[in-house]
Amino acid sequence: MNNLLQTAIEASIKAGEVIMQVYNTPFDVELKDDKSPLTEADKKANDIINSFLIPTELPIISEENKQTDFTIRKTWDTCWVVDPVDGTKEFIKRNGEFTVNIALVEAGVPVLGVIYVPAVHTLYYADVKNQKAFKAVLNAHEFSMDFIIENSKVLEPKEANSDLVQVVGSRSHMSQETLDFVDTLKEKGSEVEIVSKGSSLKFCLVAEGQADVYPRFAPTMEWDTAAGQAICNAVGIEVISKETDKPLLYNKENLLNPWFLVSK
Template sequence: MNNLLKTAVEAAIKAGDVIMQVYNTPFDVEIKDDKSPLTEADKRANDIINSFLVPTDLPIISEENKQTDYDVRKTWETCWVVDPVDGTKEFIKRNGEFTVNIALVKAGKPVLGVIYVPAVHTLYYANVEADEAYKVVLNGHEFSLEYITENAKPLEPKEANSNPVQVVGSRSHMSQETLDFVDALKTEGNDVEIVSKGSSLKFCLVAEGQADVYPRFAPTMEWDTAAGQAICNAVGIEVISKETNQALLYNKENLLNPWFLVSK
């Protein structure tokens, strides 16, 4: 595991620890200007992650940091893209389906990705350039590189053309565009099963072979997707913009993503 990936893994696990400290106590919920919720867990996790990433001397795009003007950002060849708590709504519901997302982006493309699921001590991590992505269940929120490397299992996506086709989406609130996508699969003669999951775990479902495709026809931000895209890309899963028919790019002037499709 290279040093930057190791740093990101340790940062994610330590952030997960403080997130669960808040999760297991009463907490207040603020509403930000963009109408999204914010808790003490988001703030504390962001502080922990910054404490690990700032010493790398690479700039950081984080949901909870003040965003740097694009005139400065556009000069960044390499940067971190971070969501300290992805799935704050799931956190508030206390359903466990929230994650810590940390990605390293070079020239607009994710090259390292870490997703940590603190409620179940589960870590996903990937090095895209080495075509390696792994999953490991930890003993609590302790960082042990030896334990991780000894116990991590490679991610293996499903073979193409499976039936039924497992589509990642909401069981009860799918957009019309997603319903149209499902109908098109059925028209092609496929049986379709909907698989529901919160936060960046949707990417992990496809990367580890528990789903075939994740159509995201609703707004997301770069920090929601960068780590998941890295994990998918490392095992041959593409994350394709519906605007450009090319891979999603990062550190854009507008940090809002276009709609996209995750599949082989």
């Protein structure tokens, strides 16, 4: 296994362990400047992830790190893109649908991705260059790489079915534009089923064949999507910008993503 991918896997699981320690106790919620919620879990997970990634000597873009000015970032060919707790709203609701997202980006393109779901000890990981993505269910946050490899199953998207289209919708961010997209599918004669999930699990649903398409016509940041895009790209699923009709790119001057569509 790629050494950097192994580092990201280890970081995500250790972060997941401390996230669950906070999850299982009373915790306070702060509001950041953009009014998004922040908990002790975000901060502690970020510290743990940094402790694993800083020794790689590759720069890090993390939701919870102070952002480096683009005059410096634009010189980075390779960097990590991290969301220590993706789905903080789901975390606060205690519905288990939150993740740790870690991706490695080269020249703006995700090449490795890890999504860990700590509430159910489930790990998704991908090596895009080798076109492989996997899912492993762990017994606990304790693990060995041998166990992960032995218990990993290859992700396979579903075959298209024109009669039934399963559309991934957000638990907390269903926009009118997404509802309009669903109506368009229905007008074309398709039966539509909405599959609701929080956080980057929406990417995983498409990658593992539990849904056909994920339209995201609402704001996201690069750290929300980089790991999920890597996992999807590794199994032939595209993540296409509605602005450019090309794949989403990373380490942009503006870290806000355009709207996008995830599908074959």
